[in-house]
Amino acid sequence: MPELLAEDAFAPYGRVIDADFDRSHLINDGRTRRFHALARAEPGEGGEAILSIFRGTPWPAPIEIRMLERHPLGAQAFVPMERHPWLVVVAERPEAAACRCFLARGDQGVQIARGVWHHPLLVLQPMQDFLVVDRAGPGNNLEEVFFVDGDWARIAPV
Amino acid sequence: MPELLAEDAFAPYGRVIDADFDRSHLINDGRTRRFHALARAEPGEGGEAILSIFRGTPWPAPIEIRMLERHPLGAQAFVPMERHPWLVVVAERPEAAACRCFLARGDQGVQIARGVWHHPLLVLQPMQDFLVVDRAGPGNNLEEVFFVDGDWARIAPV
Numbered sequence: 001m002p003e004l005l006a007e008d009a010f011a012p013y014g015r016v017i018d019a020d021f022d023r024s025h026l027i028n029d030g031r032t033r034r035f036h037a038l039a040r041a042e043p044g045e046g047g048e049a050i051l052s053i054f055r056g057t058p059w060p061a062p063i064e065i066r067m068l069e070r071h072p073l074g075a076q077a078f079v080p081m082e083r084h085p086w087l088v089v090v091a092e093r094p095e096a097a098a099c100r101c102f103l104a105r106g107d108q109g110v111q112i113a114r115g116v117w118h119h120p121l122l123v124l125q126p127m128q129d130f131l132v133v134d135r136a137g138p139g140n141n142l143e144e145v146f147f148v149d150g151d152w153a154r155i156a157p158v
Numbered sequence: 159m160p161e162l163l164a165e166d167a168f169a170p171y172g173r174v175i176d177a178d179f180d181r182s183h184l185i186n187d188g189r190t191r192r193f194h195a196l197a198r199a200e201p202g203e204g205g206e207a208i209l210s211i212f213r214g215t216p217w218p219a220p221i222e223i224r225m226l227e228r229h230p231l232g233a234q235a236f237v238p239m240e241r242h243p244w245l246v247v248v249a250e251r252p253e254a255a256a257c258r259c260f261l262a263r264g265d266q267g268v269q270i271a272r273g274v275w276h277h278p279l280l281v282l283q284p285m286q287d288f289l290v291v292d293r294a295g296p297g298n299n300l301e302e303v304f305f306v307d308g309d310w311a312r313i314a315p316v
Contacts, residue, residue: 017211017289018211019211019213019287024213027212027278028214028278028279031215031216031217031278031279032212032215032278033212034210034211034212034213034290035210035211035212036208036210037209037210038208038210038211039208039209040207040208040209041206041207041208041291043199043207048198048199049198049201049207049291050195050196050199051198051235051237051269051291052193052194052195053176053177053192053193053196054185054190054191054192054193055177055182055191055192056186056189056190057189057190058189059189079209079239079289080239081237081238081239081240081241081265082239082240082241083239083240107239107287109289111209120185120187120190121189121190129177129265131237131267133199133209133291136198
């Protein structure tokens with residue numbers, strides 16, 4: 001079963017991007033509240049931060065976690081462009097037994113820290129768009145590990 | 159009346175961030191479409207790109223454009239976190255007569271280029287959240303110009 005996404009629980013893997021009142025102040029003559037610097041882009045040495053949209057479609061349920069990937073050169077942030085819940089699978093080691101699954105609210109994004117193992121985007125609706133802030137630049141920024149057949153983590157239907 | 163937001167019309171002021179099929183490709187075993195590098199964060203010399211949430215509340219209609227601001231040191235991107243339309247007011251010169259108003263769809267963000275005059279966030283719902291990618295770092299990154307009393311641009315109700 002997925003855990004609810006919260007800052008403390010997610011801290012080993014990165015940051016939660018949501019409207020944390022304690023990090024906010026009013027701007028624009030009081031008409032806008034700025035939840036400030038929830039994450040830094042961290043594109044890494046020689047890289048630059050770019051903005052892209054990821055349009056995800058769901059894996060069949062129960063979701064089988066057959067592989068993980070990581071980006072050794074830069075952080076990667078995902079922020080929903082619609083208010084639908086979604087899933088974040090992360091792991092301290094690239095092993096099925098190490099996988100943790102978080103259920104994010106539709107108003108919560110995450111930034112996965114540089115080098116943290118994670119599963120590609122997992123959505124629950126037929127189509128969900130995310131703004132992604134990640135690294136462009138020289139070097140190989142993708143590593144993948146595929147689990148052996150049958151040694152998969154499974155996520156129960158949400 | 160606002161103009162519809164489109165890439166060509168907005169080009170003098172910055173970039174439109176939306177799901178432009180021509181800039182997309184499939185990733186994640188075909189389950190995700192990546193609309194790639196729609197904008198570069200461009201935090202400028204000595205700055206870094208940060209991620210914040212802006213929670214906007216509306217100005218009363220008809221909206222009076224009484225001032226403009228600009229960020230001389232870095233670009234600033236706004237991407238809706240909900241599918242509600244919103245308004246973008248930009249100007250080539252800091253004068254009421256130079257203001258142009260664009261109506262953005264709820265699935266369209268913009269990046270306002272470094273140094274471009276614009277009005278603070280203009281939303282149409284009681285509360286609308288945006289992911290903002292802009293610059294943190296040393297130096298003064300805010301200039302404001304206030305129009306003289308009565309010399310305001312007005313935006314008709316949408």
